Amino acid sequence: MRAPRALASQLRTKKGMLLGLSPKSAEAQLRTKKGMLLGLGPKSAEAQLRTKKCMLLGLGPKSAEAQLRTKKGMLLGLGPKSAEAQLRTKKCPMPNDYMSPIYPILYSFRRCPYAMRARLALMISDRACELREVVLRDKPQEMLDVSPKGTVPILIDVDGRVLDQSIDIMLWALEQHDPEKWLRPKEGSVAEMLELISQFDYGFKYHLDRYKYPERYAGVDAQAHRDECALYLGKLNAKLIKNKYLFGNNVALADMAIAPFVRQFAHTDKIWFNEQPWIPLQAWLTAFTDSEIYASVMQKYPKWESGNPTVIFGRS
Secondary structure: OOOOOOHHHHHHHHHHHHOOOOOOOHHHHHHHHHHHHOOOOOOOHHHHHHHHHHHHOOOOOOOHHHHHHHHHHHHOOOOOOOHHHHHHHHHOOOOOOOOOOOOOEEEEOOOOHHHHHHHHHHHHOOOOEEEEEOEOOEOOHHHHHHOOOOOOOEEEOOOOOEEOOHHHHHHHHHHHOOOOOOOOOOOOOHHHHHHHHHHHHHHHHHHHHHHHOHHHOOOOOHHHHHHHHHHHHHHHHHHHHHOOEOOEOOOOHHHHHHHHHHHHHHHHOHHHHHHOOOHHHHHHHHHHHOOHHHHHHOOOOOOOOOOOOOOEEOOO
């Protein structure tokens, strides 16, 4: 008669023997048996099962988990070394990756009033961009390739779309994010603001150029063109008698689109401008040139050339 043994142990042994296993370590052999049914040898069936899974994917048995990560990396065109790190790099390219830019590109000239108002809208809307400061007498070929008319500002969106009108750039930025409500004036509408801006872009600017740069135009009378500009400025002054800004008591699109041109006019002959009976207009212009946003968009940058370090303009 056999010596009594622990009942639980004998039961496991009995179960193993019914499956054709010897009584030694029936539980371990059951695991081995399971492995052998899958075509695995008896040694470390659980480990071999993991290896088998990897071999079905075309991987060798060594460090299956690491190789799975490597396999995932190689499917994305990465080498086997440090696939996990390379996957992170592949997903997040560096800002200087010009093949897939992550910022819009803005060609600008610091003192140009058109470029100035585009930068104002980009700044207030928190729309960061790659700034390319140009010298107008030496325009880069890259700028001319995207906009042959060769004027600034020019914005190239990340999808390749080109905007070469300053008002279009302002609207593009503000329609994405308008925290100061430049497109929602306290009085009037966007259409009315655009109408006033158009009057200054065409009528006022025509006379301003001939007042400021009479040497560029044959037979012009600079003072006569100054007087024509004064008619436009008188209308602004009348609006500003009633309100702090052109369309109510909050700054709006029209203020920021027109102020750079009034600044240019005033700087042509500051003494004459300050002698005019335009106290509200003069206060409005001073508030603009003393503002934080004006200072931020008027910082000086070196001339851009291909290969220079990237300059990021804006708050984001």
